[in-house]
Amino acid sequence: MARRGRRPGYHNYSTDELMLLCTVADKHKPLGENMWEAAALEYNSKRSRN
Template structure:
C-alpha cells in the first residue's frame, strides 16, 4: 500500500528561517528564476547548520505563501514576533513590484491612517507611475 503525506525528514520553516528568507529576498528583490537561484545560494550560505538546505523553488513558494497571508495587525503598531515575517515579506514584495515596474498592492502598512491619507498616497503613487 502506498504511504500518504509528507516525505520522511521533511521540516517546516522555523521563525528564524523565515526571517532569513525575508532578509535575503529584500536584499536581492528577485524578479525571475535566476534571481531566485541567487536568493537560494545566499540563503543556504547563511543558514544554520541544523537547518535544511532549500532550493529556489521551495524558497519562492514559502515567500509567496507568506505574502498571501492577511496583513498582520498589533497593538500600538507592534506586530507580534511570529507575524513579523509576513509583514517583512509584504514590504519586500512591494519593493520587488516597484523594481519590476508592476505595483499591484498598497504601498505601505496602514498604521491607522484615515481614508483621506490613503487616497492621497494612492494619488501620489499614480503620479509617480
C-alpha cells in the same frame, strides 16, 4: 489520484529561517530564475545547518 500534502518526516521552517529568507528576498527582490538562484545561494550559505 495523486496523494496531497507533505511527506512524512517533513519539518516546518523555523522563525529564524523565515526571517533570513525574508531578509534575503527583500535584499535581492528576485523576479526571474537567475535572481532566485542568487537569493537561494545567499540563503543557503547563511542558514544554520542542523
